[in-house]
Amino acid sequence: MYLKALVLLLLALKSYCVQNFTLEQVLILSRHNVRTPLSKNLADFTPKHWPAWKEKSGYLTAKGALLEGYMGEYLALWLNKQGLLQEKCPKEDIFFVYANTAQRTLASAKAFVNKGFPGCEVKIHHTSEPKDPIFNPVVHNTSALFKLEAIEQMKMLLKSLHLNGSYVDLEEILNYKQSEYCLTEHKCNLLTDTNKIFVNVGVKPNLEGPLKISKSVIDSFIMENYEGFPKNEVAWGQLNNKEQWNLVLDLSKGYHSVIFNTTLIARDLAKPLLTYMRDLILDKKYRISFLMGHDANIYTVLKSLDFKPYSLKGQYEMTPAGGKLVFQKWKDQNSGICYLKVEYVYQCTNQMREGRRLSMDNPPEFTSLQLEGCKTDDSGFCLWDDFVALLNSLVD
Ligand SMILES: *[C@@H]1O[C@H](CO)[C@@H](O)[C@H](O)[C@H]1NC(C)=O
Numbered sequence: 001m002y003l004k005a006l007v008l009l010l011l012a013l014k015s016y017c018v019q020n021f022t023l024e025q026v027l028i029l030s031r032h033n034v035r036t037p038l039s040k041n042l043a044d045f046t047p048k049h050w051p052a053w054k055e056k057s058g059y060l061t062a063k064g065a066l067l068e069g070y071m072g073e074y075l076a077l078w079l080n081k082q083g084l085l086q087e088k089c090p091k092e093d094i095f096f097v098y099a100n101t102a103q104r105t106l107a108s109a110k111a112f113v114n115k116g117f118p119g120c121e122v123k124i125h126h127t128s129e130p131k132d133p134i135f136n137p138v139v140h141n142t143s144a145l146f147k148l149e150a151i152e153q154m155k156m157l158l159k160s161l162h163l164n165g166s167y168v169d170l171e172e173i174l175n176y177k178q179s180e181y182c183l184t185e186h187k188c189n190l191l192t193d194t195n196k197i198f199v200n201v202g203v204k205p206n207l208e209g210p211l212k213i214s215k216s217v218i219d220s221f222i223m224e225n226y227e228g229f230p231k232n233e234v235a236w237g238q239l240n241n242k243e244q245w246n247l248v249l250d251l252s253k254g255y256h257s258v259i260f261n262t263t264l265i266a267r268d269l270a271k272p273l274l275t276y277m278r279d280l281i282l283d284k285k286y287r288i289s290f291l292m293g294h295d296a297n298i299y300t301v302l303k304s305l306d307f308k309p310y311s312l313k314g315q316y317e318m319t320p321a322g323g324k325l326v327f328q329k330w331k332d333q334n335s336g337i338c339y340l341k342v343e344y345v346y347q348c349t350n351q352m353r354e355g356r357r358l359s360m361d362n363p364p365e366f367t368s369l370q371l372e373g374c375k376t377d378d379s380g381f382c383l384w385d386d387f388v389a390l391l392n393s394l395v396d
Pocket residue numbers: 020333
């Protein structure tokens with residue numbers, strides 16, 4: 001008798017405490033997938049031969065399209081499992097897709113929807129301008145003070161980096177002293193050559209010098225690795241373990257930190273995108289919005305919203321190719337209160353290199369992110385209203 005009463009009491013307590021969360025809305029901000037190297041003068045920085053790519057510079061590769069298709073398949077399944085997307089072919093008032101006009105972003109969006117929603121006609125919205133201002137990470141603020149402050153902050157960040165070991169390693173990998181650049185420009189020392197800072201209205205904040213050179217060649221190593229080039233061709237076989245990769249990757253992280261990782265610059269660069277995101281979520285109220293852009297968009301949105309530092313297991317990059325920030329609005333049906341959860345959804349380096357299809361048994365990684373201004377519980381939820389207030393404070 002007592003036992004039965006106790007069991008009943010426990011059951012009642014359980015149903016009282018259990019939160020009944022349903023997923024109400026999702027915004028996905030994605031980086032395009034694997035592309036060929038952007039820099040056209042890589043050959044200047046090493047006497048070695050770079051691997052040959054089939055596609056034009058800066059284009060999505062066939063491997064990139066394959067991997068993005070896997071993400072499309074998986075996330076369509078995931079959205080369905082969460083109960084957010086029951087329709088086989090979602091109409092655009094439910095599922096809104098917007099991509100930057102670059103080939104690699106349009107082709108990535110296409111790969112995602114073609115595999116995620118096969119046989120459906122999902123429209124990929126984009127502008128007809130060569131550079132869509134929403135995704136273009138350029139300086140908008142025309143005041144002299146902004147320029148002064150931005151340069152000052154970039155200088156401080158540059159000074160704070162500890163990259164000696166990384167530079168030494170990279171010089172060796174490249175055989176930099178024998179490079180065309182060293183021989184003709186007489187700039188042969190990554191450690192001591194100067195980095196110049198550029199902040200100008202209408203263009204991306206930029207650097208010239210060893211950090212930029214390093215970032216460009218490392219970007220190529222990363223893409224070679226994802227693409228699946230033989231191990232002895234990826235960085236000429238000289239990056240053989242996690243420690244070596246991480247050491248040189250510090251250069252790439254340092255570069256992106258200097259140009260994107262200050263609140264002043266990030267908020268200026270990302271304002272059009274943040275405005276657009278707020279519009280999609282709060283005004284247009286699409287159930288699912290999907291935006292396909294670049295690492296610059298992810299870096300600047302992360303910094304603008306003031307996310308806490310994070311690390312991505314199984315990845316060398318801070319913003320992996322094909323990686324997605326997934327903003328989720330969850331509703332507790334018992335209390336009626338809405339919550340935000342943000343996860344970084346991405347494929348590990350090995351998953352990408354091996355090119356295995358994603359499935360519930362071979363899922364991408366989901367890493368919970370936290371906002372400084374929105375206190376999260378153990379499950380990664382913070383109050384939706386706090387997020388809305390934050391978004392509104394950043395846009396006009
Ligand atoms: C959770 O909420 C949904 C929608 O209100 C309801 O249909 C379902 O029965 C609830 N489940 C539990 C376990 O309370």
